[in-house]
Amino acid sequence: MRINSKRFAAGAALALVASLGLAACGSDDNGSGGGDGGDITVTFLPKNLGNPYFDTSDAGGEKAVKEFGGTYDEVGPDTAGPDAQVSFIDTAAAQGIKGLVVSANDPTALCDSLDAARDAGTKVVTFDSDTDAECRDLFINQATSEGIAKVQVDMIAEQIGDAGEIAILSAAANATNQNAWIKLMEEELKSHPDIKLVDTVYGDDDDQTSFDKTAALLADHPNLKGIISPTTVGISAAARYLSTSKSKGKVFLTGLGTPNQMRDYVKDGTVKEFALWNPADLGYLAAYATKALVDGDITGAEGDKFTAGDLGEFTVGENGSVLLGDPYRFNAENIDDFDF
Amino acid sequence: MSTATLHPSQESAATRVVQTLLRSRELAIVIVLALILVVATTRRSSFVFSADGWRDTLLAPSILLLLAVGQMVVVVTRNVDLSVGSTLGITAYATGKIFVSNPETSVLVVFAAGLALGAVVGALNGLLVTVFKVPALVITLGTMYVLRGALTHEVGSDRMTAGDYPAHFEKLGNQQVLTIPVLTIIALVVVALVGYYLHTARGGRELYAIGSDPDAADLYGLPSGRRVLGAFVLCGALAGLAGVFSAARYATAFSGTGSGIELQAVAAVVIGGVAIFGGSGTVWGAAIGAFLLVTINRALPILGISEFWQGAVVGALIIGSIVLDRVLSIRRTHKLVEARDHA
Numbered sequence: 291m292r293i294n295s296k297r298f299a300a301g302a303a304l305a306l307v308a309s310l311g312l313a314a315c316g317s318d319d320n321g322s323g324g325g326d327g328g329d330i331t332v333t334f335l336p337k338n339l340g341n342p343y344f345d346t347s348d349a350g351g352e353k354a355v356k357e358f359g360g361t362y363d364e365v366g367p368d369t370a371g372p373d374a375q376v377s378f379i380d381t382a383a384a385q386g387i388k389g390l391v392v393s394a395n396d397p398t399a400l401c402d403s404l405d406a407a408r409d410a411g412t413k414v415v416t417f418d419s420d421t422d423a424e425c426r427d428l429f430i431n432q433a434t435s436e437g438i439a440k441v442q443v444d445m446i447a448e449q450i451g452d453a454g455e456i457a458i459l460s461a462a463a464n465a466t467n468q469n470a471w472i473k474l475m476e477e478e479l480k481s482h483p484d485i486k487l488v489d490t491v492y493g494d495d496d497d498q499t500s501f502d503k504t505a506a507l508l509a510d511h512p513n514l515k516g517i518i519s520p521t522t523v524g525i526s527a528a529a530r531y532l533s534t535s536k537s538k539g540k541v542f543l544t545g546l547g548t549p550n551q552m553r554d555y556v557k558d559g560t561v562k563e564f565a566l567w568n569p570a571d572l573g574y575l576a577a578y579a580t581k582a583l584v585d586g587d588i589t590g591a592e593g594d595k596f597t598a599g600d601l602g603e604f605t606v607g608e609n610g611s612v613l614l615g616d617p618y619r620f621n622a623e624n625i626d627d628f629d630f
Numbered sequence: 631m632s633t634a635t636l637h638p639s640q641e642s643a644a645t646r647v648v649q650t651l652l653r654s655r656e657l658a659i660v661i662v663l664a665l666i667l668v669v670a671t672t673r674r675s676s677f678v679f680s681a682d683g684w685r686d687t688l689l690a691p692s693i694l695l696l697l698a699v700g701q702m703v704v705v706v707t708r709n710v711d712l713s714v715g716s717t718l719g720i721t722a723y724a725t726g727k728i729f730v731s732n733p734e735t736s737v738l739v740v741f742a743a744g745l746a747l748g749a750v751v752g753a754l755n756g757l758l759v760t761v762f763k764v765p766a767l768v769i770t771l772g773t774m775y776v777l778r779g780a781l782t783h784e785v786g787s788d789r790m791t792a793g794d795y796p797a798h799f800e801k802l803g804n805q806q807v808l809t810i811p812v813l814t815i816i817a818l819v820v821v822a823l824v825g826y827y828l829h830t831a832r833g834g835r836e837l838y839a840i841g842s843d844p845d846a847a848d849l850y851g852l853p854s855g856r857r858v859l860g861a862f863v864l865c866g867a868l869a870g871l872a873g874v875f876s877a878a879r880y881a882t883a884f885s886g887t888g889s890g891i892e893l894q895a896v897a898a899v900v901i902g903g904v905a906i907f908g909g910s911g912t913v914w915g916a917a918i919g920a921f922l923l924v925t926i927n928r929a930l931p932i933l934g935i936s937e938f939w940q941g942a943v944v945g946a947l948i949i950g951s952i953v954l955d956r957v958l959s960i961r962r963t964h965k966l967v968e969a970r971d972h973a
Contacts, residue, residue: 339782340885342789368782369886463938491937497880497887505686506931509676530792530881534804535682551882554792 330360350573372396383407389580393418401425439474449542453484454515500527519545529555549628655903670929691924697895700865702916708908709766714869716777718888721873726790748870756862803878825913841908
């Protein structure tokens with residue numbers, strides 16, 4: 291029997307390449323697994339790529355990782371969906387990443403994957419949007435939900451003269467943080483009896499949807515005096531609609547936004563004041579918290595203390611959460627001091 | 631064989647036009663659209679009779695109008711183009727890039743660039759479909775993901791914001807001539823041109839022939855490949871233009887811009903009475919379908935229907951129009967069979 295030499299050569303080459311590839315994987319595993327306390331690999335997994343908010347927060351994370359000499363990586367889905375992040379978590383766990391920093395699209399949908407990653411030795415830190423407390427080691431809280439709800443209600447009350455109809459333009463109807471804030475804003479509004487919350491609509495953190503929902507809000511509520519949008523995509527889409535509408539200057543808009551997205555609308559008078567924390571600081575703190583976990587300095591128990599570079603010392607609060615600080619108000623006077 | 635099956639109509643031209651209109655599939659959606667507008671306006675007169683309401687009623691459908699017209703031309707040839715959302719995202723972002731490098735760029739240049747970029751994507755789809763004879767559903771599903779991935783890779787977490795688009799371009803997204811938004815006028819001109827071509831021109835009629843029976847069209851010697859390629863190029867170019875529209879209207883673009891809108895375009899075409907297996911339907915129908923789809927989404931909150939039901943309403947509309955088409959086609963078949971038996 292003759293052996294087809296060409297086919298044999300091709301098969302041999304294939305086998306060689308495959309074994310080389312496998313060998314490369316093997317040596318990689320040994321390298322990262324064996325170096326105890328060596329390279330700290332931290333992967334950031336935002337809700338979706340293409341979101342300037344996570345761009346800034348992850349840049350802060352990268353800065354921190356570089357400061358402590360670790361290896362930084364960022365992965366994520368194109369669009370935010372409840373289970374879009376699962377495959378990225380599985381991959382990170384398979385690669386033996388030391389720390390995974392996640393902003394969760396859904397409080398429970400990620401739990402199985404996160405648990406598997408933690409069983410494989412990966413420390414899991416959530417930021418911006420938490421999962422259920424059992425599925426992660428720490429949550430980096432941008433601000434207390436109470437603080438965020440209060441600053442937004444305070445701003446709208448100041449702008450509309452503490453009386454009149456307001457509405458809320460949120461992100462997805464199942465977004466953890468949005469719903470917590472909305473509930474607390476409703477509580478906070480009880481101390482403003484003349485302000486009436488007439489509607490809550492969902493723009494799905496999509497420009498077009500948020501834009502169209504704003505138009506619908508204005509059409510549906512002729513007496514509307516204010517809109518609160520606790521999402522960066524929502525507030526800028528709402529501002530774009532308002533700026534071209536007859537309601538500009540009559541309906542006040544506030545909420546959570548980034549300076550770069552809102553700059554034009556603050557300058558043309560559509561928006562007076564909005565708030566946010568500094569996302570770069572948030573990512574920076576998340577990276578240092580991950581390092582503290584990986585190094586074993588903290589376990590995520592209440593009362594644990596760690597130092598986060600330039601930001602100073604932080605203490606782990608209840609439910610394994612770490613608080614960044616109070617929200618910051620941006621307006622015409624200070625907006626040019628920021629670029630994110 | 632000897633008896634003529636067709637003889638000139640004895641009715642006057644005016645009667646025939648009225649009868650065609652009354653019998654047309656488009657009338658059904660026009661009635662639904664009119665009903666929605668009337669009910670919404672009764673509930674809230676500002677829905678149409680206010681400066682913002684009037685503008686939004688006309689302006690909001692302009693982007694989907696372009697996509698639906700392009701999609702219709704492809705669907706009528708028994709194909710489909712799912713990559714239009716990705717194409718829209720690419721040109722919306724590219725528009726921002728052009729303006730960032732030179733804020734003084736003329737709007738006409740940007741329009742031309744959008745059309746050209748979209749046409750290139752359309753040509754790619756068309757070539758893959760006609761050369762490899764692979765179903766367009768699969769090819770364009772592939773290019774949809776490839777293009778979206780390429781865009782996300784290129785853009786990363788960058789985003790075009792209002793500051794990146796110059797004022798003269800942003801103004802266009804809102805500009806009105808005699809209270810009619812400029813973008814809507816452009817979209818309607820496109821609808822009229824494409825509709826006229828498909829209704830009267832030889833090339834347009836051949837698209838229908840190819841869609842109703844591709845094999846027969848080939849046997850008859852119609853240039854199927856060239857025509858289908860042309861349909862994809864047109865669809866891509868219009869998606870490119872829609873991207874420029876999107877940038878002008880929303881003054882923002884990022885890696886996810888336009889994702890999901892391809893299904894709305896297909897929905898508009900189906901609701902507008904264009905057969906998904908090709909060969910029948912009109913551009914006017916697709917255009918009215920787009921108008922209806924956008925208007926329903928705007929009107930439902932005013933009618934007090936929770937936004938969580940809006941998807942369900944649109945779905946019901948799609949199913950309803952398919953059922954209507956089926957009923958009409960069965961009735962037509964019966965009539966034709968009857969006519970044949972009597973002859």
